[in-house]
Amino acid sequence: MRRDQFLKSLAALAATGTLPLGAQAAGANLKMMIPANPGGGWDTTGRALGKALQDAGLAASVQYENKGGAAGAIGLAQFVNAAKSDPNALMVMGAVMLGGIITGKPPVNLSQATPVARLTSEYNVFVVHAASPLKTIKDVVEQMKKDPSSVKWGGGSRGSTEHIAAAMIAREVGVDASKINYVPFRGGGEATAAILGGNVTVGGSGYSEFSQYIDSGKMRALAVTSPTRLKGVNVPTLKEQGINVEIGNWRGVYAAPGITPEQHKALTDMVTAVFRNKAWIEALEKNSWTPALLTGKAFADFVDQEFAMLRAIMAKSGMI
Incomplete structure (x- = not known):
């Protein structure tokens, strides 16, 4: 089955509440860690994603937790330590977290969590x-x-x-x-x-x-x-x-450490399917977000490349 046909099928199943068992288990009662205070980009992204997941029938409920500070490192630490092996847990993250990790050098590393998908660019x-x-x-x-x-x-x-x-x-x-x-x-x-x-x-x-x-x-x-x-x-x-500067800000989601490959796939399929949902499409338009879906190894490699690029820019600018 082609990828576009698979996504249409998954979205249709979600709308009727007949998702495969693995996806139902992963999306039944989600916990969304937002490692920032209310009112910012991560908060808006996390809540928009949660609404779209529920709207599409991909999640029965979504529980949000805001934990701001240290460019997301405080929320990341709590997520890594408290959500281990939890297939229902997601964390919003993005370029800001990478920059904060480079400058702050927190004890918890992003590599301890599980990459799921890049969502948007802004x-x-x-x-x-x-x-x-x-x-x-x-x-x-x-x-x-x-x-x-x-x-x-x-x-x-x-x-x-x-x-x-x-x-x-x-x-x-x-x-x-x-x-x-x-x-x-x-x-x-x-x-x-x-x-x-x-x-x-x-x-x-x-x-x-x-x-x-x-x-x-x-x-x-x-x-x-x-x-x-x-x-x-x-x-x-x-x-x-006349100022030759260009830089974008992307946002994505990670899953908990220690989940199984099957649970990881279920979460990835769920997040991928939401891009067909009306509520998510409306959120993209309302917030001037550019859809930038990237999953699997490609997303993990992208994060590694971003770390290297940001570190080089920050070093040249005297920030580290």
Whole structure:
């Protein structure tokens, strides 16, 4: 049976509640570890995935747990230690966690968990408060050239893609990247509050986290880190403003350590099937996420490559 035919069959079985026994067992009552505080990209991704799994009949229930801090390392440690061999456990993760592991060197390693799938890709947007005197990213650069510490960059944990992007911007315009003033937050909600409260100069995150504030006029978007402008979004890229920086932010899910190959396959099939679900497709569109499904060895190899790439960028930027 071809892959597309298999996925259609699986989705149809899910809709009627007649999934194969292994998939039913894996998806009966899921536990979703979200290693970040509420309101951020991982939280939105985890809850959107859980809703779509239930909507498709692939999960009877989903229990969420938010455990923020240390770029996801605190939640990762709890997941690895508490969910061992649990076929019903999933953890949201992504590029931010890799950066945090590189900079923080936590005692728990991502390799202790089981890779399932990459889900989405998203580019970062840099914003300022609507009342900020800085109107363009060039204004930010000019202020940073005068005094790097005078520009407070706010975003995710140390080592996040927005932190790396800020360092890359500094290097590109001739500023010592090790001198940038970066303020890390444990979740998107905290970062948003800091921007709206005027506690940081520039904020960075996935476009979906700031879109409502950009649309309402409370934030001004300066630039996106994508190679070309985002579809339906009138925000210039860094490249078209003369700053040769491009970096994406992807998110995925891991399973618990010690699950069997059969349980791993059931979870992978379940997550793969959700890409046919209306609720998930709507979530992709609403949040400006690009579907980026990758599973199996290809996903595991991708994570290894990302670790190497991020480590090289961070070393060049003086972050490690």
